[in-house]
Amino acid sequence: MSTETENQGADDVIIRFEDVHKSFGSHRILNGLSFDVRRGGVLGIMGGSGTGKSVTLRHVIGLLTQDSGRVEVEGRNVADLSPGELQALRKRMGFVFQEGALINWLTVAENLALPLAENTSLSASEIEDRVAEKLAQVHIPDAGGKLPSEISGGMKKRVGLARALITDPDIILYDEPNAGLDPEISRSINELMREIADTHDATALVVEHRIGCIETVCDEVVFLHGGKALVHQPTDEFLRPTHPRLVEFLGPEARS
């Protein structure tokens, strides 16, 4: 029974970091990072500034390549994929950037339509329908005609989220979705992320500093320290820390 469970568990792992090392010049960021993400799960990545949270996320989508170790998506090392295979993998992923990273000379609707217009054979009306659907899903149905410079930071996050969802990805990567937002907008973004996690059958990795987001959105949390996963626990346990470093990090936000 235990072997069967282990095999099932292994099949269920969609993203695996195995002893990953990454340095920039003489500055070592990841130093033997290992953790797994299960299919359909939402994993939060927490840690102090400069501990390599965003770097970790960028390895999953092939924006960075590890110095050693393996970053596997569905059992294949991302660094070993050919350009065509990497492109195919990326088409099944969505990435929500910290600042939205919207193309500033395209309207919101054009930003959303871009991946569909470039990578699919959908007709213009089908693309238009899909864009309207996703804008409605992130609760900004009327923002399509605006330029990124004309919308607020919170709306940019929503548009970034809608763009990541436009291709109905299997894996969604969030890079600090709450950064620079006030608490009220942060809460609405967190609720939206949870709603997406509940309604889509997608796996998600969320890099975040704020406990509120982790608590609302994530099923499990990895805490990075010294380039390694110091703690990997279900969110409830994570918020009742026993490790001294984690107690220190969470401070008064930890549950007793």
Added chain:
Amino acid sequence: MDLLSSVFGPFAALADSAHPEWAPGWLPDALPLMAAASALYVAWQIDGFRQTLASIGARIDLAIASASRLHHLPRRLRWFLDQLFQAGVKNLHVVLLVGLFMGMIVALQTGIELAKFGQEDQIGTIVAASMTREMGPFITAIVLAATTGSALAAELGTMSVSDELSALEVMSIDRTSFLVVPRISSLMVIAPVLTVLCDTIGIIGGGFVATSQLGVGWPQYTSTAFDALQDKGGLIPLPMDVYAGLLKSFVFGGIIAVISCASGLEARGGALGVGRATSRAVRDSIIAVIVANYFLTWFLYR
């Protein structure tokens, strides 16, 4: 220590053996330090040279990648036309102003010398030939490098530092096809058009000087200028100078766009990185245009 003495020992021995009487006593001691400083300087220069070669290689690579994606241009027509407007219409007044004064300068400088030989009535020929052959393409290229080239580098540099290029990458959108091809094509098209306008306004400017300063009448000036711009035997009645000038400006447009786009795409490190990319784009574009101008002139007029 062994390594140090094996490297610097021969220098000290050489200094000892060849130490002339007039040389100061500290020379043998200073020689190893001087050798080390020289070695560091050479290594620094080699590193800089290697970076320059890498940068040239990246630009040639971008030019080849863009040429191989030229068939994507019909899909990018909207952005091609937008760039055409940005580079053409928005810079038109600068090109016209600079071109006008360039023609006036050529007329004034040359006219004063011609007047010494009583040949000032030939000023139209000289202004027309200078503008079409050399001044028009060159001045247009400099204006485009300073305006459109810097804008391209700043725009793409800002996209690079604000993760927009990474966003394109994760969406599997080819940035060369999406961003670079419309920009290079538009500049290669608009540069010859602006050159024709620069040539025209320069010749008109030369006419103002000829009539007001050199005492040459408009009919005489225009007649000699038009004569210089006609090749009655050709299929299209224009001389080689005009074609050569237009070919030059076509090439200059491509050079400026490739260098500016490559500089922008390479930008890293926030606003400072964008500033550096922009300044590098303008500096390198002007250098490349001048070098290419020499070789094109050699090729076309040898």
